[in-house]
Amino acid sequence: MRVTVLDDYQGIVAKLDAARMLDGIGAELNVLTTHIDDEAALIDALRGTHCLVLIRERSSITAAVIAALPELKLIVQTGRLSGCIDLEACKAHGVVVRDGTGNPIAPAELTWALVLAASRRVVPYAVRLDAGVWQRSEDRIENEQLGRSLHGRTLGVWAHGKIGSRVAAFGKAFGMKVVVHGREGSRASAEQAGHTFMADRRAFFACADVLSLHLRLNDDTRHIVTLEDLMAMPRGSLLVNTSRAELIAPGVLLAALATGRPAQAALDVFEDEPSGASLYAGHPQVLATPHLGFVERDTYESYFGEAFAHVRRFIQG
Template identity: 25%
Template sequence: MDNIKVLVINDEGGDIRLEEEIISNSLGLGAGELTITYIPAGDRETIEKELPEAHGVISVYTHFDRKTLEGMKKCRIIATQTIGTNTIDLDAATEFGICVTNVPDYCIEEVALHTVTLAMACVRKIRVYDMLARSKKWNIEDIYKEGTAHRLQGRRYGLVSFGNIAKRVAELMKGFGMKVMAYDPYLEEAVFEEYGVEKVDSLEELFSSCNIISLHTPLTPKTEGMIDMNLLKKMPEGGILINTSRGEIVKEEDLYHALKEGILGSAGVDVIIDESQFESPLYELKNVIVTPHVAYYSEEALTECRQKAAEQIADVIGRGRIPKYLVNKSVKGKTKTGLIG
């Protein structure tokens, strides 16, 4: 076997011992047969220089457009350490015979818990009450000025999409006595029934019915900007929106105005449209809780994610197997991958 070259591109500091151990042990490679190189995600010059010689790439949010993918003549797999794959041109990757994998199940518990935590913080007005306490405003008059609070029992919780994370959120919210509803046109009724969740046929119905709604849909051209003012206006008074998926799914200006004008009661977001600039208008509102895209995080989740991404590399490069988390499934017919079932 020729020397196998794998790139690890992220901002995690360059510790690639886990990847080296998994890939070398899985493939039975000795010294000189495997080279794994770490490149900081911001070093685009080095990334572009090294990609043409790489047989596999492990990345987080690196962008791979058609031009970049076309130049990756030796590459057989890009294993992204994320759930979403919106930074990769999947059609081009398929055309050029490059497998794209994700890790859809590494942080289900973390994201579900973060979603519920944001929802609970909004329901109980934790940010607002914290600000009151720090301002030495402990009297009931000031508390009442911040609006009413309500019990959860008997109220409705809505889920946009009903994948693994949303299913776990449903289990948790039902524990608080809430009625849970979900919109996902790609799933059969039986899936919802298994979790005791009511299926609705449209986003309009979901937003009209639910007091709290959380977003769990991937970012695609179809879902970009999907949540707009027309939907937000349909929520009951004091409605709460939670987003732990992707910022671009929500029209941010619409969300801002809905919150500022009292159309919504509050929101909890772990993602915004441009996470590099820190200029979201949402920051100026006290009825918004913003966390810095950390819903996925725990040490256990990160280790699991790295392990699973490395295993995808080993499956494709060393064993010629169809990887467990293959996203662009039509790539299986391309001769470059040489995949077997």
């Protein structure tokens, strides 16, 4: 049976220890390393596929794709199901769908890496050092500015769940005052951890020197962050989003950055990835990374260990 993995940008899946789970069961592993935007081209690339493995929500599997692939019998989503598979079409065509579990550790670590890198201006300093320029972060000296340490500043965490709670703990370890906003579940867990819970949303934005979003994306949270929210942030503040780009209303982050509130944004997620990242890549106030939250060896071994276990059970009946 042909097992196809989509969007393996680093070409790493076949090298994972987890890939050995497909040995000896008649599985032909077919790994595609380039994202395919065009639906017709995607259908052509998937012809002959019996088992399809998705890396998170990098590709959408629509009803048209499912209908055009009569040999497709199993779709496995690494991580939790996230709306990128047409489940009704799968049911109608007898395609089994399976998913896995999430890993909060890697995205929490990546979030904190962005907080540190943006606050201390690590990337622009490193880029200019590569060009032979010592201790400068800007091309023009009149634009030069120093980074900021985190100790004594206020970290705002919206949603104190599995990832947000880890980010809050990092902030506390760095000597930051941690303020949490969210629903009652966030209140209970935040107060248990010794953090301040702030129910007033505008006051939450206004107090945060660094504000990190960790909400789930659903109908209630889509575009929940408004221009007014962002412009309430202090001058010199940093907004971090490693959760979902669609939490922020369209266009408002760029508009807010233009006013200096917040002064910076650190982003790992974008609408319409990967093309949507072009709006932010190279922006002088934005540190942008290409959705790396889960992209590290241990998470991949875990994700594909679960995914290929589903494939193995399916093939073996």
